Amino acid sequence: MAKEMIAMLLAGGQGSRLYTLTQKLAKPAVPFGGKYRIIDFPLSNCVNSGIDTVGILTQYQPLVLNEYIGNGQPWDLDRLHGGVHVLPPYQQASGSDWYKGTANAIYQNISFIERYDPKYVIILSGDQICKQDYSDFLEFHKAKGAEFSVAVMEVPWDEAGRFGLMVTDENDKITEFQEKPKEPKSNLASMGIYIFNWNILKQYLIEDENDPSSENDFGKNIIPNLLRDKRDMYAYRFDGYWKDVGTISSLWEANMEVLDPENSGINLFDDSWRIYSRNSGMTGHRIGENAILENSMITDGCDIEGEVNHSILFAGVKVEKGAVIEDAVVMGGSVIKAGAQVKHCIIAENVVIEKDAVVGAMPEGDEKGVATIGSNVVIGEGAVIGPKAMVSSDVEGGGKVW
Amino acid sequence: MVNSNADSAMGILFPNSYDSLVPELVAERLMASIPFASRYRMVDFVLSSMVNSGIDNISLIVKKNYHSLMDHLGSGREWDLTRKKGGLNIIPPFAQKTVNVYNGRVEALASILDYLKRQSEKYVIMADTNIAVNFDFADLLQQHIDSSADVTIAYTKEEIPADLVNIDITKKDLYYTLDVADDGRVKNIVVNDKESGEKNVSMNIYVINRKLLIEQIEAAYVSGLTYFERDIIAPKLGTLNVRGYQHTGYYARIVSTRSYFRENMKMLNADNVEGLFSPSPIYTKIRDDNPTRYMNGVHVKNVMAADGCIIEGEVENSILFRGVKIGKGAKVRNCVLMQDTVIETGADVEYTITDKNVHISAYKELKGTDSFPVFVEKRKNV
Numbered sequence: 099m100a101k102e103m104i105a106m107l108l109a110g111g112q113g114s115r116l117y118t119l120t121q122k123l124a125k126p127a128v129p130f131g132g133k134y135r136i137i138d139f140p141l142s143n144c145v146n147s148g149i150d151t152v153g154i155l156t157q158y159q160p161l162v163l164n165e166y167i168g169n170g171q172p173w174d175l176d177r178l179h180g181g182v183h184v185l186p187p188y189q190q191a192s193g194s195d196w197y198k199g200t201a202n203a204i205y206q207n208i209s210f211i212e213r214y215d216p217k218y219v220i221i222l223s224g225d226q227i228c229k230q231d232y233s234d235f236l237e238f239h240k241a242k243g244a245e246f247s248v249a250v251m252e253v254p255w256d257e258a259g260r261f262g263l264m265v266t267d268e269n270d271k272i273t274e275f276q277e278k279p280k281e282p283k284s285n286l287a288s289m290g291i292y293i294f295n296w297n298i299l300k301q302y303l304i305e306d307e308n309d310p311s312s313e314n315d316f317g318k319n320i321i322p323n324l325l326r327d328k329r330d331m332y333a334y335r336f337d338g339y340w341k342d343v344g345t346i347s348s349l350w351e352a353n354m355e356v357l358d359p360e361n362s363g364i365n366l367f368d369d370s371w372r373i374y375s376r377n378s379g380m381t382g383h384r385i386g387e388n389a390i391l392e393n394s395m396i397t398d399g400c401d402i403e404g405e406v407n408h409s410i411l412f413a414g415v416k417v418e419k420g421a422v423i424e425d426a427v428v429m430g431g432s433v434i435k436a437g438a439q440v441k442h443c444i445i446a447e448n449v450v451i452e453k454d455a456v457v458g459a460m461p462e463g464d465e466k467g468v469a470t471i472g473s474n475v476v477i478g479e480g481a482v483i484g485p486k487a488m489v490s491s492d493v494e495g496g497g498k499v500w
Numbered sequence: 501m502v503n504s505n506a507d508s509a510m511g512i513l514f515p516n517s518y519d520s521l522v523p524e525l526v527a528e529r530l531m532a533s534i535p536f537a538s539r540y541r542m543v544d545f546v547l548s549s550m551v552n553s554g555i556d557n558i559s560l561i562v563k564k565n566y567h568s569l570m571d572h573l574g575s576g577r578e579w580d581l582t583r584k585k586g587g588l589n590i591i592p593p594f595a596q597k598t599v600n601v602y603n604g605r606v607e608a609l610a611s612i613l614d615y616l617k618r619q620s621e622k623y624v625i626m627a628d629t630n631i632a633v634n635f636d637f638a639d640l641l642q643q644h645i646d647s648s649a650d651v652t653i654a655y656t657k658e659e660i661p662a663d664l665v666n667i668d669i670t671k672k673d674l675y676y677t678l679d680v681a682d683d684g685r686v687k688n689i690v691v692n693d694k695e696s697g698e699k700n701v702s703m704n705i706y707v708i709n710r711k712l713l714i715e716q717i718e719a720a721y722v723s724g725l726t727y728f729e730r731d732i733i734a735p736k737l738g739t740l741n742v743r744g745y746q747h748t749g750y751y752a753r754i755v756s757t758r759s760y761f762r763e764n765m766k767m768l769n770a771d772n773v774e775g776l777f778s779p780s781p782i783y784t785k786i787r788d789d790n791p792t793r794y795m796n797g798v799h800v801k802n803v804m805a806a807d808g809c810i811i812e813g814e815v816e817n818s819i820l821f822r823g824v825k826i827g828k829g830a831k832v833r834n835c836v837l838m839q840d841t842v843i844e845t846g847a848d849v850e851y852t853i854t855d856k857n858v859h860i861s862a863y864k865e866l867k868g869t870d871s872f873p874v875f876v877e878k879r880k881n882v
Contacts, residue, residue, distance in 0.1 A: 132791030133807070171577070172786070357793075366790040367810065377786045381777050382538030382806040382820070384770065391800050397791040398539070398807050401770070410791070 100215040101180060103236055103293070104151040105144050106207070108200050109137060109224035112158045115345045118472030118490040119446055124156060126224030127163040128349070129429045129447065131356045131366055132395045132410050134375045135166060136343060139229065140222045141173045141182070142373045147232035151180030151214055154224070155203040157187055157196055172376045185210060199314030205303040216296050221316065223290040227352050227364065228340040229371050235293060235334050242270070244332040245298045246324050250286040251340055261287035262317050264333040272331040275321050286333055289340055292316065298329065339363040346488075350444055350468040353410050353427045357393055378413035378430065388419055397430075404434065412447075421451075425460065429473075442485060443469035452479040452495065459485045509623035509641050509707065510586070511550045511558035514608065515543060515569055517628035517704065520672045521663070521755050524875045525855075529568040532560070532629040534754070535838050535856070537767045537776065538819050539806035541572050542754065544579075544784045545632040545776075546705075550625070551579050552780035553637035557586030557621060561608045563593060572785050579783045591615070604726035609717045616714055624713050626728075628704045632763070633751040634776055635705070640745050644707040649743040651712075651733060653678060653686060654705035656747050657698055663756035665694050675755075676702040676729050680744035689734040702729070703747060750775025761853055761873045764819045764836045767804050789822050797828075813843070827862070834870070852876065 113125025120128065126137035137154075144152050152175060156163055163184070170182035185207050187196050197203035204211075204221065211219060218239065220232055230249070239247040250264050265274035265284040276283060302320050306312050312319045324331055339362065343349040355362035366373060380399025385391065390405040399414035404421035412430040417423060421434045425442045432449040434440055440451060443458030451457055455477045458469030467486035477483060478495030487499045515532030525534050532543035543560075550558055558581060562569060569590070573579075576588030591612055593602065602608045605626070609616070616624070623644070625637055635654075644652040655678050664675050669692050678700040679688035693699060706728075708716075716732050725731035733742060750772060752763035766772045776782075789808025794800060798811050805811075805820035813830035820826075821838045827845040834851045837843070841854040844862040851868035855878040860866060864882055868874035876882055 172788075367793070372788050373790075374788050377788070379781060379783060381540075381773060381782075382804045383792065384768075384773065385800045385803040385805070386770075387802050389800065391794045391798055393796045394794050395791040396794065396805075412791075 100217070101151050102216065103149060103218040103220055103232075104153070104180070104211065104214050104216045105140075105149050105220045105222055105232070106204055106211070107137070107140055107152055107154045107222045107224050108203060108290075109154050109163065110157045110197050110203060111225055111344075113225065113344065116349065117346065117488050118470055119346070119349075119444070120159070121472060121490060122159060122162070123473075124159045124163045124224075125344070126154075126156075127159075127166055128343075129412055130227060130343070130349070131353060131373075132397045132412055133378070134366075134373055136227065137163070137166075137224050138173075138373050138375045139227055140224060141175065142371075143228070143230050143232060144222075145173050145175060145374070146371055147230075149220070149232060150175065150177050151216075152182045153207060153210055154182065154184045155197065155207065156184055157203075160184070160186055166376055168376070173374045180214065183210065199312075199319075200316045201303060201306050201312075201320050202314035204299070205307050205314070208300060208303065211296065211300075219294050219296050219299055221290075221292040221294070225344050226289070226340060226342055228289070228336075229338060229364070229368070229373070230291075230336060230340075231371075235291070235336075238334045239293045239332070242332045243330060244293075245295050245330045246321075247293045247332045247334050248272070248321075249289040249291040249336045250333045251289055251336055253285050253287045255282065255285050258282035258285045258287065262290075264288060266333045270333050270335070272325070272333050275317075275325055277317060286335070288317070289336065290316075298324075346444065346468050346470055350427060353444075354408070354425065356410060357395060357408060380413050386419075389417075404436075426458070442466075443471070443483075445471045446473040446475075448474050450476045452477060452481070454479060455481045455483070457483040458487075461485070507623075507641070507645060508621045509555055509625045509637070510619055510621040510710070511555045511637075512609075512624060512626045513543065513546060513558065513560045514605065514626070514628050514704075515560050515566065516563040518630040518673045518755070519565075521630070521667070522757050522760060524757055524877065525760060526565060528565065528878055530562065530565045531754070532562075533566075533568040533572050534760070535821055536632055536752070536754075536760075536764065537773075538804045538821055540632075540782060540784045541569075542632060543569065543572070543629045544782050546627045546629055546635065547579050547581075548782040549633065549635040549780065550627075550637055551581065551783070553635075553639075553641070555625065555637060556581065556583060557589075557619065559589040559591055559612065559615070561591045561602075561612060563602060563608070566590070566592065574785070578785055589615075604731075605728035606717060606720045606725050606731065609713070609728070610721040613714060613717060616710065616717075619710065622710060624706075624708055624710045626704075626706045626708070630754045631703055631751050632754075632776060633703075633747070634749065634778065634780055634782065635747065640705070641707055643745055644743070647684060647743050648741060649707070650709065650740040651742045652707040652745050653733075653742065654703040654745045654747050655680070655700040656703060656751060656753075658701055659697065660693060660695075660699055660701060661753065661755045661759060663759055664692075667692075674727065674730065676704070678702055678744055680746075684743045684745075686737060686742040686744050688737065689729060691730050691734070700744060700746070703751075703753075704729075752776065757853070757875060758871060758873070761836060765817070765834070767819060768802050768817060773804075787822055813845075821856075834873075836873075855880075858882070 109126040113120035175182035263276040359365040383400035386403040392407040403419040404417040407424045418436040429447040437454040472490040484500035581588035677693040792809040799814040806822040808823040818835040823840040829846040846863040852874040859881040
């Protein structure tokens with residue numbers, strides 16, 4: 099049975115700029131927004147857009163991601179024909195190889211794609227927070243008679259040089275592609291989301307694989323090759339919320355934007371476009387006698403006795419009496435003990451902040467940054483963690499990390 | 501857990517049991533699907549406990565108003581009961597020549613006799629769903645086997661709840677108290693005991709050998725008997741080895757709308773939550789709500805809330821189920837607000853239970869008392 103379009107989700111990135119958060123975790127598995135992981139967004143977008151077949155290309159720290167995806171049931175992707183499949187590199191008769199680049203990852207899975215005989219393939223990226231209807235994108239692709247389309251965002255001109263830019267004519271047809279140029283000719287930044295006609299994609303993947311000098315990358319090789327051959331390439335303008343959460347500060351910022359859906363445009367309270375996730379299964383959260391809450395998101399299993407201001411607490415976080423949390427992202431199962439101060443920072447999963455410890459600080463002059471505590475770390479009693487610190491191992495009581 | 505059929509048990513639940521005690525709450529549902537403790541339904545507790553005790557063949561004999569239960573349970577996936585063999589099995593009344601809905605456990609069990617005969621488990625564990633409890637069925641079964649009992653009945657030691665003592669026995673479900681000897685043998689079963697003082701109140705959780713159950717039900721059905729406890733067990737205490745099993749852990753027994761309110765309120769105490777939700781997890785249907793959002797200027801004190809709520813006003817001493825919205829300036833105190841209740845701006849609500857999808861309009865006042873909480877029925881606009 100042929101599928102009109104299937105999705106291939108690039109989730110192999112190491113996410114090295116998330117440092118301690120991705121030491122034991124692939125970037126797409128990084129928790130986000132109180133009860134989600136980054137990959138919930140593209141997966142939910144697929145299901146909400148009517149795409150029921152998704153291949154997830156993974157090779158870095160796949161354990162958590164594999165277990166999280168499981169049979170795909172939380173996203174309604176446990177299907178008889180299709181559904182979600184995690185695709186690590188595997189040994190073939192001709193030998194085996196890690197995924198050398200984004201294009202090579204798809205190349206190595208040509209036979210997976212062919213099983214579904216799709217007309218179109220959408221390439222997605224596993225490190226973005228975005229709610230997008232891919233069926234609108236496909237409609238655009240078909241209406242233009244395109245062979246390749248890329249979703250683009252308008253970015254401010256003075257920032258354009260940081261992105262891969264699509265230069266287009268008045269019909270949105272792409273005439274030129276500039277990768278992080280010094281002198282941008284366009285402010286349409288590629289979101290790294292592509293729709294290909296499968297026959298075209300396959301042809302260029304094979305050609306690319308046979309080119310020993312290629313880096314096997316969509317941006318560096320495949321798109322330039324398509325341009326060289328003057329293929330029908332179009333840019334699809336997307337104007338919703340989109341954020342690459344590849345760095346600590348952008349991840350923190352995106353979480354804070356969740357607290358302000360009215361202005362930021364990322365609304366998780368949208369019944370028409372739900373984001374699905376594997377649930378914690380914990381009881382309702384408890385707000386105690388002495389708790390003070392202000393503009394925050396609290397998830398199942400939390401137990402709050404202290405003060406929580408402008409923060410996101412994931413499932414099962416405990417905040418003891420007298421503890422203060424402000425502008426913070428506290429991931430699942432972490433415990434903030436009495437009198438501790440946790441500000442302007444990211445606390446990963448199952449961290450313990452002992453009594454009276456101080457983590458991070460509100461920005462003041464040059465002293466600003468998002469302090470980050472890696473998973474399972476214990477910050478000892480009275481320890482002080484500076485606003486720019488990145489902590490991956492336990493800190494003894496009274497210790498200082500700056 | 502590896503179970504051979506030699507000592508394994510199947511479960512049978514009676515989701516309509518004690519419906520009669522909470523008429524408002526079961527207007528459009530049954531006891532088993534009454535929401536409890538912010539994100540659960542009553543059935544979740546016994547069902548999860550059975551699953552956690554290694555029981556993976558569970559039948560629910562439903563009688564009426566069971567749409568909400570079927571919707572809640574689905575294929576049983578959340579309880580890990582989507583199985584080829586055993587799993588979850590919902591048995592609606594079978595339309596016979598004359599459609600008659602069963603009375604009592606005897607008729608209910610008689611209607612599934614063929615099914616019971618086809619099962620392979622040696623034991624049957626039966627339970628109602630009006631008690632929220634984290635119950636160790638494996639321990640119960642082990643005691644049953646070790647004591648060579650024919651029947652084991654779980655009970656709690658407590659004063660008989662006043663709401664039970666005062667019921668009209670002609671209209672309501674019966675309750676049972678046990679005389680248990682020091683050796684654990686049940687010497688007497690009293691129906692609707694009215695004596696005061698601490699009693700062994702049956703939890704209506706029974707372990708019985710499956711073949712013995714089939715024999716007893718066949719005999720009782722032919723004799724036109726109705727109640728398993730009153731008509732089968734009580735008269736045979738001399739010949740059958742019937743034993744008691746005392747449950748000493750936490751439990752929440754729903755015997756009236758008032759006790760429903762109180763048992764919910766008890767969830768505001770962390771020790772009670774610990775008692776009900778440990779050692780084993782309680783599973784429930786997933787709704788994929790976002791985390792709960794507390795806006796600027798909220799006052800929240802002593803609250804249990806599920807995901808998906810949006811809170812702008814004041815909330816104190818209350819249980820909020822999934823998707824509750826409390827508007828700016830609204831005051832909610834000592835309330836149980838079920839799923840998707842909306843309390844608009846400035847409304848003042850106290851000692852009130854709202855059923856699902858209730859809408860309290862702006863600046864409305866609604867006040868009950870601790871002993872008589874106001875109840876607002878499903879989908880009602882106030």
